[in-house]
Amino acid sequence: MTTAPNTTTPVTPLGQGSGIGDMVGFHLQLAQGAVCRHFADCLEELRLTQKQLLALWLVAEYPGLAQTGLGQHMHMDRASTMAIVNRLQARGFVVRGKSAADGRKQSLHISQAGAAALAKARQAMAEHEGWLKARYTAKEVAVLIELLTRLHG
Amino acid sequence: MTTAPNTTTPVTPLGQGSGIGDMVGFHLQLAQGAVCRHFADCLEELRLTQKQLLALWLVAEYPGLAQTGLGQHMHMDRASTMAIVNRLQARGFVVRGKSAADGRKQSLHISQAGAAALAKARQAMAEHEGWLKARYTAKEVAVLIELLTRLHG
């Protein structure tokens, strides 16, 4: 037995019928998905994902950062951090060195090629963030960032 | 040549030095990651991911929904939707039928086991959302949902 077709079903992203629209988690998930897709379009040429660019950016900002430190900044465990750094290193964007003070730790640095890629990525990021922020006022952007920071800060 | 160790590097999630903290996309990514991890903890017993629960919930809310319709609600393409529905079907939570009106379309329905799992998931979701919303006032929750809806709506 089949029911009526749903060609007339309204495509309201998250309906209010059963409280599904009241779940912040679902809204966050869909918003992140939309932003991630647009990010991928903007950085298609550089072939950098959100995670990869964030890692590259952080290594540039904190020269000599260890992998565990990078993982703490990005809220990732050791194995996940390894995977990201491996990809950046394979493309020659990041250099692994030994920490002078603690032999167990890595000392991550951005390479010349990495710095060049980061510079290009920053331009693409500006376009991407412009698209994102176009739907907000400056004050709303600040509010959104503050509210999101309460979740990951 | 190695640089100084970074044991003293402050773990400020997104520093302000190079504008990285001004990127909404990064904040969104980290927030979604944190929420996703807590979601996984709360729904560990049911072994349902955010995507799987959202799909199950939508099928329950729109009986007879086709896979393309489900994909539109969740902003996913056909192949990605297939993967989600396959997992739900493999666990007996969702039933595939043929649409009576359009032979090309599926007619998705929730099963009895799926409804039971959804009921349990709703309780776990309440705990999860409570944890999430504990850091906001009711008005802030409404603002956050509205701002996120502008991204995926």
Add this chain to the structure above:
DNA sequence: TATTGTTATACTCTATAACTATA
């Protein structure tokens, strides 16, 4: 021709476990 579902394939991210080395 266009749409829907399907399969195959590949890549990214995530996580766990076990191992090595260093503290």
Add this chain to the structure above:
DNA sequence: TATAGTTATAGAGTATAACAATA
């Protein structure tokens, strides 16, 4: 003992391409 890195492995999600069935 604890920490940092590494490797192997597995699962989830995402995406593209090609194909069959139906409109």
